[in-house]
Amino acid sequence: MRVKTEPESVHIGSSLQKRILKVLSGFESNSANLIPTLQALQYTIGYLPKEAIVAAAEKLGVPVSHAYGVATFYHQFRLKPAGRHQVYLCFGTACHVKGASSVFNAFLKVAGMSEGEATSKDGRFTLNKVRCLGACSMAPIVKIDSNIYGRMNPSDIRKVSSKYR
Numbered sequence: 001m002r003v004k005t006e007p008e009s010v011h012i013g014s015s016l017q018k019r020i021l022k023v024l025s026g027f028e029s030n031s032a033n034l035i036p037t038l039q040a041l042q043y044t045i046g047y048l049p050k051e052a053i054v055a056a057a058e059k060l061g062v063p064v065s066h067a068y069g070v071a072t073f074y075h076q077f078r079l080k081p082a083g084r085h086q087v088y089l090c091f092g093t094a095c096h097v098k099g100a101s102s103v104f105n106a107f108l109k110v111a112g113m114s115e116g117e118a119t120s121k122d123g124r125f126t127l128n129k130v131r132c133l134g135a136c137s138m139a140p141i142v143k144i145d146s147n148i149y150g151r152m153n154p155s156d157i158r159k160v161s162s163k164y165r
């Protein structure tokens, strides 16, 4: 017996659709739920694909343009899939004073990223600027996934980032 199969894209689409619908089922149709709904969608999917933003807007009765506006305004929301490793560069006062900017620039160079770009083109890193990771005495601090690196300088960045593929 021959089993009829669907193209891969249909499976991906329906799987994404199911996850979106499941998240949306937990929220009442109220525009006040926009941010928590987007947060829940991102938590479940890992980022906010166009389909999720449109579906959230429709469910909550807000214009799609407004939902997009919110998703692009807040740094917590990501419109593209995250990289394999999360990099947190601290720009708190202690780290700033101890040279966080030069560490940041060195990281951009090593990762082949431009300022303002969230994820490297090879999908290896997603960059997050943060304010104080609570280890000021070892400033400047870089955290990659769950590992914290202290007293970083620009020349350390290549060595440290090479551990993450």
Ligand code: FES
Pocket: 090, 091, 092, 093, 094, 095, 096, 131, 132, 133, 134, 135, 136, 139, 140, 141
């Ligand atoms: S300011 Fe960077 S760890 Fe506190």
